[in-house]
Every structure is written in C-alpha cells, then in structure tokens.
Amino acid sequence: MAQEGALAQTLRVGVRISRMGKKHFEMAYEVIGEGGERLQSGRTVQGMYDYAAGATTRVAPRVRAAIEALDGPFGPEKKGAKRGGGG
Numbered sequence: 001m002a003q004e005g006a007l008a009q010t011l012r013v014g015v016r017i018s019r020m021g022k023k024h025f026e027m028a029y030e031v032i033g034e035g036g037e038r039l040q041s042g043r044t045v046q047g048m049y050d051y052a053a054g055a056t057t058r059v060a061p062r063v064r065a066a067i068e069a070l071d072g073p074f075g076p077e078k079k080g081a082k083r084g085g086g087g
Contacts, residue, residue: 009034017067020074023048023056025067 012032019026024047031040050057059067068074 011039017071017074018043020059020064020067020072022058025059 011034014030014032016028017025018028024045027044027046029040029042029044030038033039048057048059048063049055
C-alpha cells in the first residue's frame with residue numbers, strides 16, 4: 001500500500017531476528033517514515049535445510065551464537081507457543 005509522499009522522504013528500515021527455534025528463525029521487518037509512522041512491516045520464517053541429506057536440520061551452534069550476539073538472547077522454544085511477540 002503506497003502512501004502519498006512516501007518516495008519523497010527519508011525512510012528508516014529495520015530488520016531483526018525476532019524469534020529462534022530449533023530448526024528455524026523468524027525475521028521481523030519495519031519501514032518507518034520521517035514522521036515516525038510505520039509505513040510497512042512484515043515477518044518471514046527461515047528454515048534450516050541440509051540439501052545433501054534432503055532434510056531439515058537444527059540451527060548450527062555457531063549460527064545461533066552469531067544471531068544471538070546481534071539480536072538475542074532468546075528464550076527456549078515451547079511447543080504450541082503463540083507466534084509473534086518480540087519485534
């Protein structure tokens with residue numbers, strides 16, 4: 001959804017890892033206009049996959065550590081936990 005004047009302003013764009021699972025992580029995105037209004041937001045889920053094995057795989061400890069150093073810490077994932085939250 002385009003807003004009038006959106007192209008003639010300086011925008012702040014943010015992206016962060018908002019949730020870590022055992023085999024995936026969720027990314028949150030946000031675009032903020034000059035006046036501080038949220039123009040756009042969204043979320044995506046990145047799943048870990050081992051193409052050689054043809055199966056999903058856990059997030060490697062070194063990858064998890066690198067993500068947590070920037071956007072963590074993350075609590076333990078709970079089965080049936082409601083999605084969303086951190087952002």
